[in-house]
Amino acid sequence: MSTDTESRIPTEQEPAAPADEQERVPAEELDDETRARRDAALAHVRKLGDPVLRATAVPVERFDERLRTEVEQMGELMHAALGVGLAATQVGVLHRVLVYKAYEDDPLGALVNPVLEWESEERESKEEGCLSLPGVHVEVERAVAVRVRAQDPRGREVVVEEDGLPARVIQHEMDHLDGVLILDRISREARRDAMRALRQAREAEAGPGEASGEAAERSPERSQEPTPA
Numbered sequence: 001m002s003t004d005t006e007s008r009i010p011t012e013q014e015p016a017a018p019a020d021e022q023e024r025v026p027a028e029e030l031d032d033e034t035r036a037r038r039d040a041a042l043a044h045v046r047k048l049g050d051p052v053l054r055a056t057a058v059p060v061e062r063f064d065e066r067l068r069t070e071v072e073q074m075g076e077l078m079h080a081a082l083g084v085g086l087a088a089t090q091v092g093v094l095h096r097v098l099v100y101k102a103y104e105d106d107p108l109g110a111l112v113n114p115v116l117e118w119e120s121e122e123r124e125s126k127e128e129g130c131l132s133l134p135g136v137h138v139e140v141e142r143a144v145a146v147r148v149r150a151q152d153p154r155g156r157e158v159v160v161e162e163d164g165l166p167a168r169v170i171q172h173e174m175d176h177l178d179g180v181l182i183l184d185r186i187s188r189e190a191r192r193d194a195m196r197a198l199r200q201a202r203e204a205e206a207g208p209g210e211a212s213g214e215a216a217e218r219s220p221e222r223s224q225e226p227t228p229a
């Protein structure tokens with residue numbers, strides 16, 4: 001059992017991942033303040049190599065003030081990180097909780113204990129990023145539409161039906177709750193490219209001289225091909 005289970009989200013909030021964490025604005029266009037806030041938020045997001053990202057989150061049973069604070073902080077972190085979605089595991093909390101906000105004008109969506117009830121047969125490939133995988137953008141095939149049964153942060157049952165970007169974000173975040181990353185949903189070749197991009201992003205962040213060669217996961221290449229859904 002990981003001690004991370006009970007770790008709290010840092011008060012400064014943490015970020016969410018792109019298209020589900022897809023960044024809405026290219027980094028070059030950010031003003032200094034926004035960029036600084038984003039970087040501070042991103043520092044709280046667990047990155048590839050952290051075992052918590054491979055853990056399976058546990059169902060939430062207590063719908064208390066603490067849970068609502070957790071959800072609120074996740075929303076703030078996602079916003080600061082310029083993400084469109086964030087799963088609790090990404091901030092080291094092994095709760096089946098996700099937040100998402102695909103479009104600027106959408107209200108913040110928060111799903112607790114989400115269960116996929118239906119997905120469309122129609123699928124499409126679109127580029128996704130992940131706040132836990134800096135520098136990685138890959139085409140991921142997913143169902144175009146989904147219906148998910150969940151609870152809201154007060155424990156009330158909710159059913160959400162989404163298509164397009166929100167549906168994609170929800171699927172990406174639900175994956176996180178099962179320890180699945182976009183790297184698991186792409187071809188071996190695409191994964192190799194993604195790992196290279198990740199390494200480069202890390203080296204750029206580390207700055208000259210301290211390029212850490214230590215890669216994310218020991219064996220990013222899984223033996224089996226990504227499962228279709």
Ligand SMILES: [Zn+2]
Pocket residue numbers: 017018020021129130131132172176
């Ligand atoms: Zn992600």
